[in-house]
Amino acid sequence: MIVVMNIGATGSQIDRVKEKLTQMGFGIHHSEGVERTILGVIGPKQPGVMESIESMEGVEKVVPILQPFKLASLEFKKEATRVRVGDAEFGGDQLVVIAGPCAVESEEQMMATAKAVKQAGASMLRGGAFKPRTSPYAFQGLEEEGLKILKNVSETVGIPFVTEVVNPNDVELVSQYADMLQIGARNMQNFILLKEVGKSNKPVMLKRGLSATIEEWLMAAEYILSEGNFQVVLCERGIRTYEPSTRNTLDLSAVPIVRRLSHLPVIVDPSHASGKRHLVAPLSRAAVAVGADGLVVEVHPSPENALSDGPQSLNFAGFEELIQTIRPIVEAMGRTL
Amino acid sequence: MIVVMNIGATGSQIDRVKEKLTQMGFGIHHSEGVERTILGVIGPKQPGVMESIESMEGVEKVVPILQPFKLASLEFKKEATRVRVGDAEFGGDQLVVIAGPCAVESEEQMMATAKAVKQAGASMLRGGAFKPRTSPYAFQGLEEEGLKILKNVSETVGIPFVTEVVNPNDVELVSQYADMLQIGARNMQNFILLKEVGKSNKPVMLKRGLSATIEEWLMAAEYILSEGNFQVVLCERGIRTYEPSTRNTLDLSAVPIVRRLSHLPVIVDPSHASGKRHLVAPLSRAAVAVGADGLVVEVHPSPENALSDGPQSLNFAGFEELIQTIRPIVEAMGRTL
């Protein structure tokens, strides 16, 4: 931590800051600059110290040096974490493709989708039973009925599934059915929910918040890890920017940045990021090429009849084409589907 | 709703869209433009229709015309909603000032603060018992102990209080103590929580999400209203932008825009928006002048010892100065403190 004093900071203000830091057990390096005094502060991380010092008279700003996440960091764990869900393994050589509709609508829809995507090359199924929707009047999901459909389809077809949990009280229920729990973008900082999934023994897919920094995203993962669950897969799904052509701006730089900071696998959702069907294939190729460990793609038997997110969903033929277009890139990256 | 077809859309694609809309019970106005066909769609709002049509072949985009919120709209209720909490009334002539620390730390801290801010001119107290924190290692609040302190201080000093609820399971508990429930920015789209506070009979302060559009914010209010609770006060607290000088960019335009769209009162939190003590006074003046119904200001007996948000907290003298500086603006606006 570096404490930068104001240009006009008085000697007694500087002394008070140094006293306070000393009381807290920190070592201090005092630097008298051309215009300002700067204090280098040495010692273990303590939550709240930065804010406390930044509140003192004469302090211009406090610059953090250490990363705020610990268990999620590469320093804590040097080798890549591998998260296994059925035959799918995130974090190794496999490029895990997760496919399925935004929402579970019926057993027929899910059965057809599961068969089609498995045959085309997907190794996991997705589908929402609990849907967080911007409008209270929009379809909110089939709830437990949806979970049952997912479970049945999953077992019949032989493909594991991930589904979103939105209510801390439902974590146990959803865990009874699902192979992997999804934390959606809107809930990335729902800390109560993060703690609950941290207490479960299920793999978790943690989507990046709509306007979360990469650091905040890793801090959200830290909430899950700090409860003992290390099976976390990060999922980049676009961030909010001023550009109106896409629903969100897919931030593919996040993949190599996370790789340098953390041992956790990171995958990409090009469907939600773009909100447009014709962007899913090129962005999927780019995600594979940038080094992602997997893809989450929306697929629906009949997108125009989908109860949500139709405009960005591929139909079965579209999904097959997607697999065709990414296959050479997957191979070029030394991975397998 | 306006459906804009692609430039190369075929006659049969256009026909299919028209058929589907007709089946759904909509009226259609067909416009043959220079380059494209455009369909004006007439009929009552139906969730999911836009997406469904946007998924069809030959459709370029669908432009919504009607606002997605209903109960929160000025069309639904023409006169301004007034929300009363003790002697404070939001939505009328009063400029309601809510003051207090970010987090409840002790009875002494709250008692001193409550007395000081009441004397200076505040009509409500604030303080967090449950704190959503970016880091799992930061102080998370005193929880029920904090609620008890708030209740006791509130009754002793004679000032009502608002406090945040973060867990749907705690809504009942918090409602037993608090005069008003706060939904924080990170939970603005925690729909489970919104529904729970919608079922309570307590006034609710709904903070705008970190990167929520005004429309999404009003949709979040709609969740609460649609459960039967109309005592909702909106709180602008800054949005995330690229500018690094402030923690967030306070979007004061939101106040007159909400006024034109909704009957709900809207207040401003200059402390969280800016993250800097020296900006609180000028931004408070601006908030009053733009037409806000109230202010939420962080005040702490000793900001440098605060367990959270010290850098943006005023001490008691600072809060008195704040009241001095806003008083002439409050009067110029024809309001009272």
Place this chain on the structure above:
Amino acid sequence: MIVVMNIGATGSQIDRVKEKLTQMGFGIHHSEGVERTILGVIGPKQPGVMESIESMEGVEKVVPILQPFKLASLEFKKEATRVRVGDAEFGGDQLVVIAGPCAVESEEQMMATAKAVKQAGASMLRGGAFKPRTSPYAFQGLEEEGLKILKNVSETVGIPFVTEVVNPNDVELVSQYADMLQIGARNMQNFILLKEVGKSNKPVMLKRGLSATIEEWLMAAEYILSEGNFQVVLCERGIRTYEPSTRNTLDLSAVPIVRRLSHLPVIVDPSHASGKRHLVAPLSRAAVAVGADGLVVEVHPSPENALSDGPQSLNFAGFEELIQTIRPIVEAMGRTL
């Protein structure tokens, strides 16, 4: 400047950085932290040093401490700069109101506007003769003919005017007519143009770029000041964000932040920021209350016939109402119109 080394930085990498800094004439404070080495670097500002060090092996990041602007800073000049244009004075007690149409369209339009706005309380006229337009097919301004109209109207009515210059080659021409030169938002980092107006002896209004940080804005002012022209007035006009309700998000925090960093006056343009007529009055009140030294407001005799920016322009009656609504706030701030 603080140099933060990587966690795994080797002793020889650290030594190389220290050698390089020593060669450049800097003093160094070495801090051995818990996880990393940090170097405090002391000495006068030298452009390019930060980048050079940041490029070295083993360096994680370089944190600047000194502000990059010098002549524009409060450290360089402690008292507020006053910029006088006719009877208008920016930076003192006067709240300078500049009003007029986006574009000069005809002598009649300008004459009527000048009389109306002067009578209502404006002390400067605005109007564009050279218009930077997003589309090459949109009206580009009357050019020199427009300057002649402005000059004639200005002298007849007795009100000084500001007009935009977009071409470095036109600075001399525009200076022959105008009382103040405007640098538009799109040209805030057109350094060739900044240098040219820096060489002129005319007051300059420098609009903030569409997505410029406050620091970049002050650096743009520094370009003008470094050529010898200190008569610079900064103008906040909204920044680009994700929020679609307004054309731009007016960043009123910029006013008190600039005040703490610089001696230059700062004014606000609520018309361009919002793009909507009904927001001009509330945002003008807020701008005055936050401490701005002036306002720039678009006024047109008949907004629906304006050749540009009609939706945000006030008519004469609207401008009179604006003056009525800001007057009590101006007085509450201890200023005069």
Place this chain on the structure above:
Amino acid sequence: MIVVMNIGATGSQIDRVKEKLTQMGFGIHHSEGVERTILGVIGPKQPGVMESIESMEGVEKVVPILQPFKLASLEFKKEATRVRVGDAEFGGDQLVVIAGPCAVESEEQMMATAKAVKQAGASMLRGGAFKPRTSPYAFQGLEEEGLKILKNVSETVGIPFVTEVVNPNDVELVSQYADMLQIGARNMQNFILLKEVGKSNKPVMLKRGLSATIEEWLMAAEYILSEGNFQVVLCERGIRTYEPSTRNTLDLSAVPIVRRLSHLPVIVDPSHASGKRHLVAPLSRAAVAVGADGLVVEVHPSPENALSDGPQSLNFAGFEELIQTIRPIVEAMGRTL
């Protein structure tokens, strides 16, 4: 164009809008909706009409239907434009790699770089002789001396070069030396400069502005095309967002979006976008996979001694590795280097 009237719009307000549109020669489709009246407006594009109508009483908003760019659009020209610079051809099967330092510093530096990048697989050289810098105190380039160095090196090594032009007055001068002119991000809306390069007969690389929408970017291209120069290559280089980990957020979705809207080639600059050396290789792979026609990469013989942009520059070995890592992706995309 769709005109959406206010909910409370009167019959006479609606009539006035219709009269005005009729006078302007437009056809009108009147739609009486549940809550509002909507007018579909049919006729050729006319600049300024939207704003004029949006300024009228009773109008809520005007929704554009037609794209504002014409010459740059796929409707105007269906086949992809190919831009040839020496042996490099943008817009065909070739993946054009442009490499070189941010700034020309000396003949030795350029000669070494040109040889190294050509040998490794680059087909064009880059280097700045005129540098737009945020600070007036930073290195501003060698100017004409730099152009001479570039020309000499280019001819000696046998590799064409692109260099930035920042002053409209210098377009002729730079054209005498350069094979391709670059318009930098800060000048994307410097319309005077765009017109000048539009009058030259040189190929132009047009970088996307720091916070430009894709539509504004294509409108900037339209300025160049409308002067008769169709040899324009678009370059995505990152947009400004709230995320602090990268200098800018590379918006790779822009590539397939441009492809659907325009016939112009589009390339990607991963160096400026990220500002970090370790991101250049993964983002380059992603750019190729998303379908870009080329890459612009910063390479310097000794990044730590670079006069600008060292932190994001590759050294020669780094550039060779980059070519190795993209080669299989280039092949997977059916392209050649």
